[in-house]
Amino acid sequence: GRRVDMKPFFRSIWMDLQACSWRQCLAVAAVVFATYGMLLFNPVTAYDFNAAKGDFLQVFLTYFFMHRIVQGLIAGVFHDFTPFWTLAIGLTFLILAGMLVMLLFKRLGLGKFYSLIGVSLWLSTPFFFNRSIYQHAFPAETIAFCCDALAILGFLVLRRQDRFDKRIFALVVLLCTIAASVYQAHVNLLLTGFMGIIVLDRENRRRSRPCE
Numbered sequence: 213g214r215r216v217d218m219k220p221f222f223r224s225i226w227m228d229l230q231a232c233s234w235r236q237c238l239a240v241a242a243v244v245f246a247t248y249g250m251l252l253f254n255p256v257t258a259y260d261f262n263a264a265k266g267d268f269l270q271v272f273l274t275y276f277f278m279h280r281i282v283q284g285l286i287a288g289v290f291h292d293f294t295p296f297w298t299l300a301i302g303l304t305f306l307i308l309a310g311m312l313v314m315l316l317f318k319r320l321g322l323g324k325f326y327s328l329i330g331v332s333l334w335l336s337t338p339f340f341f342n343r344s345i346y347q348h349a350f351p352a353e354t355i356a357f358c359c360d361a362l363a364i365l366g367f368l369v370l371r372r373q374d375r376f377d378k379r380i381f382a383l384v385v386l387l388c389t390i391a392a393s394v395y396q397a398h399v400n401l402l403l404t405g406f407m408g409i410i411v412l413d414r415e416n417r418r419r420s421r422p423c424e
Contacts, residue, residue: 218379225365228315236324240310243332244303248349251299267291282393286352298350305354310335312361319368320412337401347395356394363387364405371413 266274268288275284290298313334317327347353366384370377391398 218383221366221369221380221383225312225315225362228318229311232311232314236314236328237307237311239328240314240331241307243328243335244306244310247335248299248303248306251349252296252303280393280395282390283352283395286355286394287350290351302349302351302354305351305358306335306349309354309357309361312358312365316361316365316368319365320409321416322412352394356391356398359387359391360398360401360405363391363402364409367406368409368413371409 268291271288271291272281272284275281275287278284290301293301310331313331314327317330322330348357363384366380366387370380370384373380388399388402391402
């Protein structure tokens, strides 16, 4: 069969991330630690909120019977880590997710100030989910946030392409499935992101048209 090559998509993201300044990285990290940093110094509290404990199989089965297979697989991988290191890994993924969202706003033509505001609001969405802040600092949830950001970036690529790209579409569907499999509230975040892309991209196109 025909080989599916997604290297151009990920290469463009990697190059844009490399082009981000250290100040932007520091600003995103500051937002993450301002929101979740206290969990690193009180990890027992956060660990108590983790629904599944035990070895890999026990953790996986706990989430399996909750119909969250992906969350069980990810959580099972990190079951041997101490609460501090589990949270540290989660916050690292969350910073990456914030940088991907920063890249998204950059591609939409927003300035640095408005991009930072957008990233701050995006990182605070756990509060709007009516879920515990502790759950959103764990690797499974933060990896899902990375999938959200990549899916929205892929949607933007699809919207701007002249021809429909089945590979990007399949990737977006896969990323959405992974995120929603961690927790169903990610569907709300994804749909909001997709609608926001449509509105902002349309507005950018309208402004870029030459005046008649």
